[in-house]
Amino acid sequence: MSVHEAITKHTRKQNAHLEQFLKLEERREQAIDEAVRLCAEGRPFSVETINAITGEINAHATQGISPTRVYVTPAMIEDFVRRSK
Numbered sequence: 612m613s614v615h616e617a618i619t620k621h622t623r624k625q626n627a628h629l630e631q632f633l634k635l636e637e638r639r640e641q642a643i644d645e646a647v648r649l650c651a652e653g654r655p656f657s658v659e660t661i662n663a664i665t666g667e668i669n670a671h672a673t674q675g676i677s678p679t680r681v682y683v684t685p686a687m688i689e690d691f692v693r694r695s696k
Contacts (some may be wrong), residue, residue, distance in 0.1 A: 625676055632668065632677035639664040639680065643688075650692045658683045 612620075642660045649656035661683045672679045 628671075628675035629677060632671060632675075635664060635668045635671060636680075639668065643683065646683075646688050647692055647695075650688050651695075656685070656688065658685055658688065 639661060642664060646656045646658060646661060665680045665682050668677070669679045671677060
């Protein structure tokens with residue numbers, strides 16, 4: 612394999628890794644938005660979905676160049692909603 616082919620293969624692999632990260636990140640953001648909306652409405656909410664996706668992101672990060680994300684607590688959501696008012 613030539614150097615050019617090796618670089619191209621590596622670049623494609625990194626790009627695919629980052630594309631998967633972006634899909635996971637979008638799902639996480641949607642879950643956060645939903646929890647924030649429910650909390651702002653005074654309705655019960657959960658961070659389970661957020662943290663399940665966070666676990667997927669963090670596992671994915673061990674296989675490449677994408678960043679990790681912190682796990683979210685209910686208090687974090689409540690604080691965000693309180694500060695947003």
